[in-house]
Amino acid sequence: MNLLDDRVLSIEVIETGQDLISIPDKHEKLVLDHDVELGYENEFVARKGVVSRLIQAANRLPFGTCLSIKETYRPKEFQELIFNRRASRLSKLSEHSGKSELDIHRLTSQFIAPPEVAGHPTGGAVDVALITSDGNELDLGCNYDEDEQASNGRCFSFSTDISREAQKNRQVLFNCMRMAGFVNYPFEWWHWSYGDKYWAAVTGASNAIYGAIGRN
Ligand SMILES: C[C@@H](N)C(=O)N[C@H](C)C(=O)O
Numbered sequence: 222m223n224l225l226d227d228r229v230l231s232i233e234v235i236e237t238g239q240d241l242i243s244i245p246d247k248h249e250k251l252v253l254d255h256d257v258e259l260g261y262e263n264e265f266v267a268r269k270g271v272v273s274r275l276i277q278a279a280n281r282l283p284f285g286t287c288l289s290i291k292e293t294y295r296p297k298e299f300q301e302l303i304f305n306r307r308a309s310r311l312s313k314l315s316e317h318s319g320k321s322e323l324d325i326h327r328l329t330s331q332f333i334a335p336p337e338v339a340g341h342p343t344g345g346a347v348d349v350a351l352i353t354s355d356g357n358e359l360d361l362g363c364n365y366d367e368d369e370q371a372s373n374g375r376c377f378s379f380s381t382d383i384s385r386e387a388q389k390n391r392q393v394l395f396n397c398m399r400m401a402g403f404v405n406y407p408f409e410w411w412h413w414s415y416g417d418k419y420w421a422a423v424t425g426a427s428n429a430i431y432g433a434i435g436r437n
């Protein structure tokens with residue numbers, strides 16, 4: 222399901238009011254990746270229910286494997302900025318010349334969520350990968366945050382164009398995240414959410430429980 226699907230756009234939010242809290246930085250199975258450059262200060266916070274699910278997911282990983290946390294809560298203004306920036310870049314590419322605004326909106330929405338449905342500004346979405354306890358990133362088929370062009374489609378969760386090792390690692394990651402209640406966005410193996418509109422549409426929940434929230 223993509224982010225512009227009517228089933229996602231039509232989801233109502235019944236906000237729980239749950240706080241954003243910090244993801245523990247001393248947990249033996251969770252590693253906060255401070256090297257990811259985002260363009261704003263990453264505070265590694267998420268909704269309380271998301272943080273407890275991240276801990277559940279991490280605790281299910283095999284001995285010696287940890288969950289690497291790349292990005293969690295992202296301010297809505299930043300979501301708007303990166304969405305508009307990508308739309309503007311795509312519209313200038315010769316391969317997209319002649320495309321309508323709606324086509325560009327659709328193309329942009331595959332890699333960056335339109336602000337009205339985006340999970341990161343709700344504190345419900347997380348970007349994660351796997352890392353060994355001595356700090357080596359596991360092969361998951363492409364680098365974190367490489368889009369379809371940069372990864373030759375290997376960012377898609379169900380790409381078959383990745384090594385056996387990467388397929389096995391994805392299976393480990395997908396199992397632990399699913400068991401903890403997260404749903405994956407299948408265009409990006411690293412993007413998972415709980416409680417946002419996308420999660421509600423995929424799980425059939427009657428509403429989302431987390432809407433966009435400010436950092437107080
Ligand atoms: C930009 C990319 N890392 C990302 O976060 N994409 C998802 C779909 C999002 O914007 O929520």
Ligand SMILES: [Zn+2]
Binds near residue numbers: 346347411
């Ligand atoms: Zn994400």
